[in-house]
Amino acid sequence: MELRKDYFADVRTDGLNEIGQPRPRLDSPGHVTGKTAYFADRNFPGMLHLKMVRSPHHHARIRSIDTSEAEKHPGVVKVLTARDVPHNVYTILILIQIGPEDETVLADGKVRWKGEAVVAVLAETERAAQEAAAKVKVDYEVLPAVFDMEEALKPGAPLVNEYHGQNYYLYDSGECRKVRFGDVEAGFAQADHILEQSYQSSPIEHAPTETTGCVVAPEGNDRFTCYTNTQAMFFTLDNASIILQMQGSKLHFVGGTVGGGFGGKVDVIVEPIAILAAKLTGRPVCFIYSREEEMQISSPRAAEKVVIKDGVMKDGRIVARKVTGYTDAGAYSRHSPYGAQKGAAHYPGPYTIPNVWIDTYCVYTNRTPSSAMRGFGVTIGDFALEVQMDKLARLIGMDPLELRFINAYRDGDMKAHRQPTEGAALIECMQEASRAANWPVAEKYMAMSSYRKGA
Amino acid sequence: MAKVPVQFTLNGSEKAEFVESGTTLLNALRDKIGDTSPKGGCHQGTCGACSVIIDGELRLSCLTLAETCGGANIKTTAGLAEGGVLHPLQRAFLDGFATQCGFCTPGMIMAAKVLLDRTPNPSREDVVEALSGNVCRCTGYEPIIQAVLSAARANSQNVA
Ligand code: FES
Ligand code: FES
Numbered sequence: 001m002e003l004r005k006d007y008f009a010d011v012r013t014d015g016l017n018e019i020g021q022p023r024p025r026l027d028s029p030g031h032v033t034g035k036t037a038y039f040a041d042r043n044f045p046g047m048l049h050l051k052m053v054r055s056p057h058h059h060a061r062i063r064s065i066d067t068s069e070a071e072k073h074p075g076v077v078k079v080l081t082a083r084d085v086p087h088n089v090y091t092i093l094i095l096i097q098i099g100p101e102d103e104t105v106l107a108d109g110k111v112r113w114k115g116e117a118v119v120a121v122l123a124e125t126e127r128a129a130q131e132a133a134a135k136v137k138v139d140y141e142v143l144p145a146v147f148d149m150e151e152a153l154k155p156g157a158p159l160v161n162e163y164h165g166q167n168y169y170l171y172d173s174g175e176c177r178k179v180r181f182g183d184v185e186a187g188f189a190q191a192d193h194i195l196e197q198s199y200q201s202s203p204i205e206h207a208p209t210e211t212t213g214c215v216v217a218p219e220g221n222d223r224f225t226c227y228t229n230t231q232a233m234f235f236t237l238d239n240a241s242i243i244l245q246m247q248g249s250k251l252h253f254v255g256g257t258v259g260g261g262f263g264g265k266v267d268v269i270v271e272p273i274a275i276l277a278a279k280l281t282g283r284p285v286c287f288i289y290s291r292e293e294e295m296q297i298s299s300p301r302a303a304e305k306v307v308i309k310d311g312v313m314k315d316g317r318i319v320a321r322k323v324t325g326y327t328d329a330g331a332y333s334r335h336s337p338y339g340a341q342k343g344a345a346h347y348p349g350p351y352t353i354p355n356v357w358i359d360t361y362c363v364y365t366n367r368t369p370s371s372a373m374r375g376f377g378v379t380i381g382d383f384a385l386e387v388q389m390d391k392l393a394r395l396i397g398m399d400p401l402e403l404r405f406i407n408a409y410r411d412g413d414m415k416a417h418r419q420p421t422e423g424a425a426l427i428e429c430m431q432e433a434s435r436a437a438n439w440p441v442a443e444k445y446m447a448m449s450s451y452r453k454g455a
Numbered sequence: 456m457a458k459v460p461v462q463f464t465l466n467g468s469e470k471a472e473f474v475e476s477g478t479t480l481l482n483a484l485r486d487k488i489g490d491t492s493p494k495g496g497c498h499q500g501t502c503g504a505c506s507v508i509i510d511g512e513l514r515l516s517c518l519t520l521a522e523t524c525g526g527a528n529i530k531t532t533a534g535l536a537e538g539g540v541l542h543p544l545q546r547a548f549l550d551g552f553a554t555q556c557g558f559c560t561p562g563m564i565m566a567a568k569v570l571l572d573r574t575p576n577p578s579r580e581d582v583v584e585a586l587s588g589n590v591c592r593c594t595g596y597e598p599i600i601q602a603v604l605s606a607a608r609a610n611s612q613n614v615a
Contacts, residue, residue, distance in 0.1 A: 024549065031557025032545040032564065034492025034532040041491035209496045209504055209558040209592050259494070259558030260592045291497035 007428045011451065027257075038259050039227040042215045044284035048077055050277055051129035053119035053136045054297070055111035058366040059145035059158065062109055062118070066137040070121055073135055075128030078281050080120040082108035085276060086245040089163070091333050092268050095238050102163035103332040103369070105243055105273055111140070112160055112331035113368055115297045122277050122285065145366035149305060149326045152365050160331055160364040169329070169337040169362035177344035179358040181416035187320025187355030191311025193395055198307045199384035203300035203328070206373055210259020212298055213288030214270050216278040224275050225252045231261040232268075239268040240275055251275065263372035267299050267334055299371035302336055303328040306347075306384040311355075312392050316406040323347040325360035325381065330369035335376065337362045342377030345417045349385040350426050351407040356416035404430060405445040412451075424450045463527045465490060466534025474521045480514075481505045483521035484531065492533035492561045496590070503589030506562035507531050513569040515588075532561035535568070543613075544568060547606035548599070555593035563589050567603045577607055 003020040005012070030036035067079040082088050088108055091101045107118045119136045123129035144158045151157055152167040160167055171177050188194055214228035230236045233253050241248040258265060274287040289298065304327055311320035325343045329336035340362035347358050375382075393400035405427065413421045427450045434441050458473040465488065472487045481498070484490045484507070496502035498517045505517040508530040535542040541549065544564050554560045563586060570577055570585035577585070582603045591599060 025552070025554070027557060028549045028552075028554050031554040031560045032532075032541065032548045033536055034490075034561040036557050037491070038494070038558065040495065041485070043486055043489075207592055209502060209556070209590055210494065211496070258556060259496075260556045262592070291499060291501070 004432065007425070007432075008451075036257060038210060038257050039215055039229050039255065040210070040213060040286075040288055042217075042227045044215070044217050047215070047284040047286050048122045048124065048277065048281060049126040049129045050274060050285055050287035051121050051123075051126070051133045052117045052293075053121065053133045053138065055107065055114055055116040055118055055138075055140075057111060057140055057142050058114045058147075059143040059160070060111050060140035061143060062107060062111065063139040063141055065119060065139075067119060069135040069137070070119075070132040073123070073128060073132035075124040076121060076132045077124065077283070078122040078277065079132075079136070080106065080122070080273070080277060080280070081118075082106040084280065085243065085273070087243050090239060090243050090268075092235065092239050093333065093335065093338060094242070095235065098333075098337055100163050102161055103334070110162075113366055115368060116331070117273075120273055120277065122281060147365055147367055149303075149328050149361070149363040149365060152363050153361065158366075160366055164364060167364045169333065169340070169364075171337070171341070176359040176361045177341045179344050179347075179356060179416050181357075181418075182320075182355035184320045184322050184355045184357040188309075188311040188322075191319050192314045193312050194309065195312065195388070195392055195395055196307070196309040197388055197391060198305065199380075199387065200305040201301075201303055201380045201383070203303050203368065203370060204373060205295055205298070205300045206260070206262040206264030207295065208258075208260030208262060208264055211289040211291060211294040212265055212270055213286070214274050215284065215286045216271075216274045217284045218278045218282055219252070223250050223252055224278055225254060226271055226275055228253060228255045228271055229258045229261070229265055230255055230268075230271065231258055231263070231265040235266070236268045236271050240272045243268075243272040244276055244279070246275075263301075263374050263376060264298055266372045267369075269298070297368070299330075299334055299369050301373035301376055301379075302330075302339060302370035303367075304343075304380040306343075306381055308347075308384060308388045310388065310392060312396060314396055316396065316398050316403050318351060318353050318392070318407050320355040321348060321353045322357040323359070325358070327360065327362050327377070328367060328370060329362050329364055330367040331364060332369040333362070334369050334371040336370055339372070339377030343381050345415075345419075346378040346381050347385065348416045349382070349389075350409050350424070351404075352409045352413040352421075353407070353416065358416070399441060401430060401434060401439055402441050402445060405441060405448060408448075408450075410450050426450060459522045461521050461525055463524045463529055465529050466531060472521075476522060478521045479517050480507070480519040480521045480524055480529075481516035484516060484529075490531055490533050492531045494558055494561060496558065501590070502559075502562075503566065504559055504562040506565040506589065508565055508569060511569070511572070513566055530565075530568075532564045535564065542568075543606040543609045544571070544603065547602040547609065551598050551602035551605060553594060553598040553602035559589060559591040559593075563591065563599055567606070570603070571607055571610065575607060576611060577604070579604065
């Protein structure tokens with residue numbers, strides 16, 4: 001690896017002793033010898049297996065649940081329903097005051113997506129748990145469902161989640177997260193060209209090689225040790241503490257070794273119910289998603305729709321940008337209100353645009369709840385923005401890299417959400433990319449700097 | 456459920472266990488014998504994380520019934536290092552940054568070992584073909600392919 005120390009040479013204060021040095025990963029010796037302990041490598045005598053009964057419907061009222069046959073199945077130790085969960089309605093971001101609580105650990109009266117957890121079955125073997133789960137009888141009254149974000153926002157659409165009362169997340173700013181900067185209509189009036197385009201994406205599954213799960217062991221002192229592959233240890237511990245109405249000091253979480261996460265293991269999904277099962281049975285409990293559950297049940301990246309309208313001058317300056325973003329949360333919030341909010345701050349892109357108007361909606365539909373995935377809230381936006389930049393360049397007959405130099409943000413520029421730009425290195429990255437990709441740009445762009453204005 | 460006796464050699468030592476009929480070799484190794492180096496990524500023969508070597512052949516232990524392994528000679532990644540010295544494949548994976556989360560690694564190393572045992576100087580295509588049953592979601596495969604090629608080079612230098 002080549003380290004270019006000539007960039008920022010006059011403002012650089014560190015010696016960069018580590019960056020650019022090859023360093024072995026600390027966990028690799030365990031990986032190559034098969035000694036790394038993943039959660040599922042813990043095995044306890046008498047461990048029970050948990051299997052979920054899941055909703056076969058996208059949206060339905062639950063008339064009744066009959067677990068009597070399942071309870072009689074050989075090997076079954078316990079069957080859990082909503083009434084066994086101390087604080088059944090939760091939302092993970094409540095820890096940072098983003099409510100309302102809108103999701104059930106086990107469905108209570110209603111299911112809002114196909115695959116939603118309804119009843120948990122605990123048995124001596126995985127097979128017995130599976131067979132017993134098939135014997136749970138749930139009587140459903142199927143309700144109309146909505147799968148499209150724009151349909152969901154129309155008046156008269158089926159209401160997905162009563163805890164919200166409408167099919168969008170209500171921010172303190174109203175039905176969407178808003179950014180207003182300058183006068184976008186004046187910007188469009190002044191522009192030489194206007195380009196409005198719409199971009200959309202489907203949900204994406206992380207598909208980690210190790211599926212989501214945990215193993216819980218009750219300790220002698222009324223504490224529970226939870227071996228988990230969560231990517232969010234303390235987040236999960238605190239939410240489990242709320243759901244179980246149990247002091248955090250009773251919970252001991254062991255983790256940090258994750259067989260692939262990519263954001264797919266930050267929801268608090270398996271741990272609370274497994275800890276509850278261990279508490280109610282007094283036995284170790286293992287709850288691991290099957291591969292099918294990992295693909296169908298675990299949260300994907302949200303589907304998004306991004307509509308971008310830009311006003312651009314012939315010389316390449318973007319003078320106005322209006323963006324409407326839609327994030328499909330599926331049936332529950334999880335991390336999506338935060339993802340949509342990140343999008344609002346991000347949609348101007350790494351560009352300084354004097355007039356900006358952004359609305360981002362977090363929309364509820366009867367789809368699998370979405371959540372975090374690598375750069376959620378911004379990755380799809382970046383795809384949309386950069387395709388849009390190429391289209392703008394084509395529209396005005398300009399080199400696409402030069403268009404980006406003209407609009408690149410630089411230190412001291414005010415961003416649309418009122419954060420001054422600091423430590424931007426976009427110009428320098430593009431200069432290096434121009435050389436590396438052998439995509440030459442005019443000399444004046446190669447002389448630009450992120451922090452020396454006028455240079 | 457009826458239990459059946461199974462006896463086999465695992466990484467050079469004799470093992471004897473009673474397992475429920477229908478138990479997979481993967482579960483027998485992990486839950487009964489305590490060798491957790493083969494991983495269960497799918498339990499349906501699609502990810503390769505459970506790969507082991509049975510009588511010199513690469514096998515998916517999640518699709519192999521333990522009761523069919525009587526008398527077999529089974530090798531797993533846990534038994535690869537001899538006397539605390541890493542096998543060249545392990546060394547190459549370590550040095551070549553070919554592991555990230557590590558969940559696919561034991562299976563990858565098994566698949567690569569069967570390849571190098573048969574084809575000491577494989578082409579890149581040979582390596583890709585040999586690893587084609589093993590899923591890695593982290594590395595993008597390239598460091599793994601390079602690690603196998605470099606282990607092969609290290610092996611042939613040792614022989615020469
Ligand atoms: S666990 Fe055997 S192939 Fe995936
Ligand atoms: S290193 Fe994570 S799956 Fe291969």
